[in-house]
Amino acid sequence: MATPTITEHDTTAPAAFGPAAALSCRECGERFPLGPVFACEICFGPLEVAYELPTGDPEALRRRIEAGPANIWRYAPLLPVPADVASKPNLNPGWTKLVKADNLARELGVTGGLHIKDDSGNPTHSFKDRVVAIALEAARTFGYTTLSCSSTGNLAGAVGAAAARAGLRSCVFIPHDLEAGKVVMAAVYGGELVGIEGTYDDVNRFCSELIGDPLGEGWGFVNVNLRPYYGEGSKTLAYEICEQLGWKLPDQIVVPIASGSQLTKIDKGLKELIALGLVEDKPYKIFGAQATGCSPVSAAYKAGHDVVRPVKPDTIAKSLAIGNPADGPYVLDIARRTGGAVEDVSDAEVVDAIKLLARTEGIFAETAGGVTVGVLRKLLSEGKLDPAAETVVLNTGDGLKTLDAVAPTTGLSATIRPNLDSFREAGLA
Amino acid sequence: MSVSVRIPTILRTYTGGQAEVKAEGATLAEVIANLESNHAGISARVLDDTGKLRRFVNVYVNDDDVRFAEGLDTPTPDGAGVSIIPAVAGGC
Numbered sequence: 001m002a003t004p005t006i007t008e009h010d011t012t013a014p015a016a017f018g019p020a021a022a023l024s025c026r027e028c029g030e031r032f033p034l035g036p037v038f039a040c041e042i043c044f045g046p047l048e049v050a051y052e053l054p055t056g057d058p059e060a061l062r063r064r065i066e067a068g069p070a071n072i073w074r075y076a077p078l079l080p081v082p083a084d085v086a087s088k089p090n091l092n093p094g095w096t097k098l099v100k101a102d103n104l105a106r107e108l109g110v111t112g113g114l115h116i117k118d119d120s121g122n123p124t125h126s127f128k129d130r131v132v133a134i135a136l137e138a139a140r141t142f143g144y145t146t147l148s149c150s151s152t153g154n155l156a157g158a159v160g161a162a163a164a165r166a167g168l169r170s171c172v173f174i175p176h177d178l179e180a181g182k183v184v185m186a187a188v189y190g191g192e193l194v195g196i197e198g199t200y201d202d203v204n205r206f207c208s209e210l211i212g213d214p215l216g217e218g219w220g221f222v223n224v225n226l227r228p229y230y231g232e233g234s235k236t237l238a239y240e241i242c243e244q245l246g247w248k249l250p251d252q253i254v255v256p257i258a259s260g261s262q263l264t265k266i267d268k269g270l271k272e273l274i275a276l277g278l279v280e281d282k283p284y285k286i287f288g289a290q291a292t293g294c295s296p297v298s299a300a301y302k303a304g305h306d307v308v309r310p311v312k313p314d315t316i317a318k319s320l321a322i323g324n325p326a327d328g329p330y331v332l333d334i335a336r337r338t339g340g341a342v343e344d345v346s347d348a349e350v351v352d353a354i355k356l357l358a359r360t361e362g363i364f365a366e367t368a369g370g371v372t373v374g375v376l377r378k379l380l381s382e383g384k385l386d387p388a389a390e391t392v393v394l395n396t397g398d399g400l401k402t403l404d405a406v407a408p409t410t411g412l413s414a415t416i417r418p419n420l421d422s423f424r425e426a427g428l429a
Numbered sequence: 430m431s432v433s434v435r436i437p438t439i440l441r442t443y444t445g446g447q448a449e450v451k452a453e454g455a456t457l458a459e460v461i462a463n464l465e466s467n468h469a470g471i472s473a474r475v476l477d478d479t480g481k482l483r484r485f486v487n488v489y490v491n492d493d494d495v496r497f498a499e500g501l502d503t504p505t506p507d508g509a510g511v512s513i514i515p516a517v518a519g520g521c
Contacts, residue, residue, distance in 0.1 A: 039515035044485035046517035
């Protein structure tokens with residue numbers, strides 16, 4: 001595949017990638033110039049963006065951020081994007097609500113403060129708009145004309161929408177048996193949507209091969225060759241949570257795990273805020289949440305392993321159904337380092353948790369939100385999560401995307417004739 | 430046994446830029462050893478110091494992830510397609 005040369009990267013890097021300085025291998029530490037590469041040439045480890053972050057008065061930086069737009073670009077000084085990013089055509093995601101979940105807290109016995117970071121409020125109704133927005137900027141810089149991805153559904157919609165806004169072509173790949181709602185929400189933006197006969201891991205393999213083939217020339221795969229930039233979008237969840245708490249670290253965060261990238265980037269974001277002096281340094285715990293039907297990281301955590309054995313997924317939480325999670329080992333490191341844990345819940349518990357959150361807080365979460373709320377409840381009951389500590393739980397997508405999950409157990413309370421007697425007889429008055 | 434091996438972009442410096450090469454061997458381990466004899470240095474990129482597959486490398490024999498099969502002992506039938514792929518792709 002024809003990709004820009006290292007020399008070209010060097011010349012574009014200073015302005016195009018803001019404070020980003022290089023790509024660094026998370027495994028062996030080798031550094032590479034900023035480019036459309038995602039795996040280390042030495043050890044195949046994942047590459048991530050290394051920064052030269054702003055120095056100076058934290059209060060000045062805090063004021064600058066607070067004066068910025070009500071979207072992720074308020075954090076542009078901490079992201080691998082050009083300074084004028086907010087003026088370019090993109091979906092401007094982020095700055096979603098942090099909901100104080102007092103009713104749910106009462107129900108679960110949480111006394112230290114419970115918040116739902118509700119990312120269903122993003123333009124395509126999942127957190128994926130954050131990561132795609134960063135990848136889109138990198139795609140523009142590298143001159144890609146087609147935006148692509150492997151997706152469990154949410155990402156497909158986010159890529160289709162972002163490409164439409166940016167005037168790029170999109171062609172995205174999904175497992176052929178995704179929820180009908182997610183297929184519609186991805187296809188409506190007019191790009192190509194291709195179903196692959198297989199699981200998400202098969203889709204991912206296909207995309208990895210396509211990117212090394214002339215057929216994929218000129219394509220920016222947001223979660224393959226643009227993955228180092230894309231992942232950085234999840235840092236904005238950490239930034240927003242702390243800013244919305246009044247520039248304060250939460251004590252505990254419950255994060256869903258698919259590949260595990262989001263959890264690692266939230267940790268990275270929290271550490272950056274501490275290093276910059278934007279929040280006071282104190283311990284925090286990060287908890288990972290999986291569905292039992294696809295719980296390789298939870299299984300490794302419970303077994304005390306530091307590697308993750310891949311599994312074949314079988315769960316209704318399809319947005320988390322990655323059987324071979326690329327960042328799994330790092331999730332294990334972070335859960336153990338911070339004193340958190342990784343836990344999993346059954347599909348029945350996921351559905352129950354979706355309904356619990358909807359009933360108590362008026363938030364309709366997709367299955368991934370059912371996983372985090374279900375794991376929150378389970379960790380509390382196991383005594384692994386402190387009910388007296390301030391806790392944030394992520395809801396990463398809208399329940400309208402996964403109606404099938406709750407439809408069998410949700411419906412009319414009664415069907416009556418249009419008169420008062422009939423209503424009285426139904427016992428609903 | 431002669432097999433076709435798809436080479437990821439980051440290893441093509443070892444194969445003169447070729448995206449696909451032929452190799453011999455009845456198992457994945459033999460195929461990798463044969464690759465090394467023709468493309469010196471490639472084995473150390475795929476295997477770690479203890480001779481195991483690196484944890485961020487996925488290898489498929491035809492459509493099967495060898496981690497679900499017999500790892501390096503996975504048979505490589507004549508005409509099989511072997512794919513070496515970075516594992517860090519995908520997800521979020």
